[in-house]
Amino acid sequence: MFNYNFRWNQALSSLPQMLEGALVTIEIAVLSMAIGITVAILLTLFRLSGSRPLSAIATTWVEIARNTPALFQIYMVHFGLGGFGIHLSPYLSLLIGIAFNNAGYLTENFRGALKAIPETQTRAARSLGMSPIQAFQNVILPQMLRISFLPMTNQMVWAILMTSLGAVVAMNTDLYGVTSELNARTFRTFELFAIAAVIFYVITKAITLSARLLAARLFRY
Amino acid sequence: MKTSVFAAGLLAATALALPAQADKLDDIIASGTLRCAVVLDFPPMGSRDASNNPVGFDVDYCNDLAAALGVTAEIVETTFPERIPSLMSGRVDIAVASTSDTLERAKTVGFTIPYYSFENAVVANEKIEMSTWEDMKGKVVGATAGTYEAIWLEGKVKEWGEGEFRPYQTQADVFLALSQGQLDATVATVEVSQANVKSGNYPGIKIVDKTPMVPDYVALITLREEYGLINYMNLFINQQVRTGRYNELYKKWVGDGEPASLIVEGVYR
Numbered sequence: 245m246f247n248y249n250f251r252w253n254q255a256l257s258s259l260p261q262m263l264e265g266a267l268v269t270i271e272i273a274v275l276s277m278a279i280g281i282t283v284a285i286l287l288t289l290f291r292l293s294g295s296r297p298l299s300a301i302a303t304t305w306v307e308i309a310r311n312t313p314a315l316f317q318i319y320m321v322h323f324g325l326g327g328f329g330i331h332l333s334p335y336l337s338l339l340i341g342i343a344f345n346n347a348g349y350l351t352e353n354f355r356g357a358l359k360a361i362p363e364t365q366t367r368a369a370r371s372l373g374m375s376p377i378q379a380f381q382n383v384i385l386p387q388m389l390r391i392s393f394l395p396m397t398n399q400m401v402w403a404i405l406m407t408s409l410g411a412v413v414a415m416n417t418d419l420y421g422v423t424s425e426l427n428a429r430t431f432r433t434f435e436l437f438a439i440a441a442v443i444f445y446v447i448t449k450a451i452t453l454s455a456r457l458l459a460a461r462l463f464r465y
Numbered sequence: 466m467k468t469s470v471f472a473a474g475l476l477a478a479t480a481l482a483l484p485a486q487a488d489k490l491d492d493i494i495a496s497g498t499l500r501c502a503v504v505l506d507f508p509p510m511g512s513r514d515a516s517n518n519p520v521g522f523d524v525d526y527c528n529d530l531a532a533a534l535g536v537t538a539e540i541v542e543t544t545f546p547e548r549i550p551s552l553m554s555g556r557v558d559i560a561v562a563s564t565s566d567t568l569e570r571a572k573t574v575g576f577t578i579p580y581y582s583f584e585n586a587v588v589a590n591e592k593i594e595m596s597t598w599e600d601m602k603g604k605v606v607g608a609t610a611g612t613y614e615a616i617w618l619e620g621k622v623k624e625w626g627e628g629e630f631r632p633y634q635t636q637a638d639v640f641l642a643l644s645q646g647q648l649d650a651t652v653a654t655v656e657v658s659q660a661n662v663k664s665g666n667y668p669g670i671k672i673v674d675k676t677p678m679v680p681d682y683v684a685l686i687t688l689r690e691e692y693g694l695i696n697y698m699n700l701f702i703n704q705q706v707r708t709g710r711y712n713e714l715y716k717k718w719v720g721d722g723e724p725a726s727l728i729v730e731g732v733y734r
Binding site (some may be wrong): 248421 | 546646
């Protein structure tokens, strides 16, 4: 039983506001991926470094990021740090929370990618006179990023979807935040969230498709 | 003779197959259960006691209504934004959830006459210098997402053109943020504000002022077309006041003093 009369015109008139929210969502996802990839490369280096404390940092990060809910991570950035007097805006809390999660997952992706690269390549590079850093930077890193390119797009899709968790830290400018605020005012729940779902779908689909096209161009042997 | 028996049989069969259209009120009485959506992190209206049972003004109100209908009450926990989906999907029959009766919302759901009226207070972090509600201008303020006071406060922040508005998901998060100093001030019902200041769960907060908004009349809601049920609930609310039960519940959950008047002066209804 479903007792509801759909009135699309009322909800559709809020479309411009929702599209603005979608831009904020994309912005956060892109930034969080940029931060996430940078940190993940760093954590991968920590793991490769052979230093115990450094690889312990990397392992702890990956364990927490992958084995606790993203919701919890974002909440802790806002209210956990808030308890220590570190006050981050909803935007920053959400961005840092998602970036933290991204970094954890991507580090694991990179580990998998590294396993696919024969170790002999490092030795070959070294025997050509490259320093360990040069060998990583010029030989290993490009291949690692290439192998993990598609998993990275997965994470990007996740990042888009995770922005909706911003609600727990009072984020109200992203797509979900805008939608739920409109909902509180008008009670047109089903139309509004259906529209939001379509926008989310279009964004994520566009990301996966363009990533595939990009991969086909970039990685032609 | 034969034809009339046949006709009678046919009539009986149609009557069985197509009973008179039963409305929600019939359904509730027939099923023996009244399912109420209640928000349970909104004390003193709704919360959970030490043994995790739902308690509060709204919970009692639902129980009273069920008793009047001669059925058992079933409390279904909900959040403010989830009230409408629960109603529309048929998970609950009505919502006793402090729902403000705005005209915008009345396009979608059916409201009864008001069953309670809130006044709202400005609560601030102790470190913030504030004496009137207008001092919220330019500050970081927040309220519980989806509530009347949140809609009001956000409108004010937009009107002032400075400061920041943050809608937290639950009342508890709002007061946590306020206590931590992430928020400078919030607007919450006087009942909730006093309860939270008194409980000591959120140190470092103080009540500053009352807000100048129109009293926040809240009503019971159900599907818009359920006139039979809305009618019944209107009478029920009237009887609650008439019999003194309204005052009794107020004393039990809110405290001493008089509950807000549900009469709007100078208008028929």
